[in-house]
Amino acid sequence: MSLSHAILGFLQQQPLTGYDLKTQCFDISVANFWPADQAQIYRTLDRLEEQGWVESELEIQRDRPNRKVYHITEAGRAELARWLITPQPLPIHREPFLVQLFFAAQLPDETILDLLEQQIAAHEAQLHAYEQIPLPPEVMDNDRELALARLTLDMGIRSETMYLAWLRDAAAAVRRLPARKREDGE
Amino acid sequence: MSLSHAILGFLQQQPLTGYDLKTQCFDISVANFWPADQAQIYRTLDRLEEQGWVESELEIQRDRPNRKVYHITEAGRAELARWLITPQPLPIHREPFLVQLFFAAQLPDETILDLLEQQIAAHEAQLHAYEQIPLPPEVMDNDRELALARLTLDMGIRSETMYLAWLRDAAAAVRRLPARKREDGE
DNA sequence: GTCCTATATAGGACATATCATATATATGTC
DNA sequence: GACATATATATGATATGTCCTATATAGGAC
Numbered sequence: 001m002s003l004s005h006a007i008l009g010f011l012q013q014q015p016l017t018g019y020d021l022k023t024q025c026f027d028i029s030v031a032n033f034w035p036a037d038q039a040q041i042y043r044t045l046d047r048l049e050e051q052g053w054v055e056s057e058l059e060i061q062r063d064r065p066n067r068k069v070y071h072i073t074e075a076g077r078a079e080l081a082r083w084l085i086t087p088q089p090l091p092i093h094r095e096p097f098l099v100q101l102f103f104a105a106q107l108p109d110e111t112i113l114d115l116l117e118q119q120i121a122a123h124e125a126q127l128h129a130y131e132q133i134p135l136p137p138e139v140m141d142n143d144r145e146l147a148l149a150r151l152t153l154d155m156g157i158r159s160e161t162m163y164l165a166w167l168r169d170a171a172a173a174v175r176r177l178p179a180r181k182r183e184d185g186e
Numbered sequence: 187m188s189l190s191h192a193i194l195g196f197l198q199q200q201p202l203t204g205y206d207l208k209t210q211c212f213d214i215s216v217a218n219f220w221p222a223d224q225a226q227i228y229r230t231l232d233r234l235e236e237q238g239w240v241e242s243e244l245e246i247q248r249d250r251p252n253r254k255v256y257h258i259t260e261a262g263r264a265e266l267a268r269w270l271i272t273p274q275p276l277p278i279h280r281e282p283f284l285v286q287l288f289f290a291a292q293l294p295d296e297t298i299l300d301l302l303e304q305q306i307a308a309h310e311a312q313l314h315a316y317e318q319i320p321l322p323p324e325v326m327d328n329d330r331e332l333a334l335a336r337l338t339l340d341m342g343i344r345s346e347t348m349y350l351a352w353l354r355d356a357a358a359a360v361r362r363l364p365a366r367k368r369e370d371g372e
Numbered sequence: 373g374t375c376c377t378a379t380a381t382a383g384g385a386c387a388t389a390t391c392a393t394a395t396a397t398a399t400g401t402c
Numbered sequence: 403g404a405c406a407t408a409t410a411t412a413t414g415a416t417a418t419g420t421c422c423t424a425t426a427t428a429g430g431a432c
Contacts, residue, residue, distance in 0.1 A: 009289035065410035088282035103195030251380035
């Protein structure tokens with residue numbers, strides 16, 4: 001499972017708590033292509049510990065809840081190394097909006113265009129959010145990790161850009177659509 | 187849930203069995219953006235019937251297993267109409283390969299390039315599969331359903347095309363990557 | 373004779389993901 | 403005083419999705 005291996009990946013860089021993983025790792029750097037729920041992160045850490053791929057120490061804190069700091073084990077490093085060279089399956093796309101559009105033939109054109117506009121606004125916001133993420137320009141780059149992070153961000157930006165172009169072309173196509181057949185009662 | 191509404195969408199066009207839905211509907215037209223497992227389709231039909239959105243009749247067959255033919259109810263049509271004008275959330279992307287690439291910094295460049303090549307081959311195959319799907323050209327088109335189906339297919343083709351361009355650029359970027367830091371034992 | 377495919381439905385088991393809530397303390401805001 | 407936010411972990415319940423298997427008959431391939 002990719003969530004387990006993403007956690008191993010982060011833990012290989014440094015020891016972290018479940019809270020760190022959620023707020024500093026997942027929500028920031030990989031939310032784009034692997035969003036993760038807080039509860040799922042904690043339960044996956046439990047499972048990783050059972051499997052011997054990570055270990056934890058309780059760090060007692062005053063004034064705050066205690067932290068459970070996880071670090072990767074040798075077995076965990078081996079598992080990560082194995083997974084990192086394993087060919088990955090293509091992503092499974094599930095797009096509610098495409099389902100909607102596929103079955104939208106009975107709707108008036110104006111309604112379809114409204115739905116398209118709403119998607120355009122949402123994807124514009126997403127693209128804008130990606131573009132705000134500061135990563136130093138490539139020329140400055142002598143850090144492999146940073147360069148790879150940039151590649152994944154670039155994928156997000158291209159994906160949203162492509163989606164927006166398609167949405168605008170789809171709107172144009174909807175304006176050229178033949179009229180609906182009249183239903184009884186209309 | 188989109189699966190329920192996709193089923194309602196197909197049943198609005200005509201009565202169908204679970205088997206029809208799997209083999210004639212999902213696997214052919216919407217597998218691209220909403221793949222569906224056979225067991226899940228049957229269980230969702232049960233639930234739709236409980237909710238009163240579909241009804242079924244058992245059709246006795248000789249020489250073959252009996253068919254349970256589902257049709258949509260008025261309540262089902264109303265639910266579909268409601269859902270069709272409800273703004274849909276952005277799709278959630280979970281891409282194992284991007285997770286892999288994100289954590290690939292310790293791998294030798296050649297290994298990363300191999301992984302990219304493997305993804306390129308897979309996406310090329312997917313693109314090729316999409317391009318084989320015959321849909322009449324737009325000029326011939328006076329069918330709203332067909333036009334909308336074409337839009338969703340176009341999305342698939344653009345998506346794969348974009349992905350391939352990114353993969354090739356990513357390979358070029360990997361060739362420009364700074365050298366790895368030597369690990370102990372290497 | 374055995375195996376595979378097609379037609380057809382269905383359940384068990386499991387994996388994965390989400391949502392809500394509980395607990396506990398400190399700090400800041402209205 | 404009430405409420406929200408940050409820090410931190412954890413569980414229950416539920417939703418969603420996948421995999422495997424069972425059942426039953428017919429036809430074709432080897």
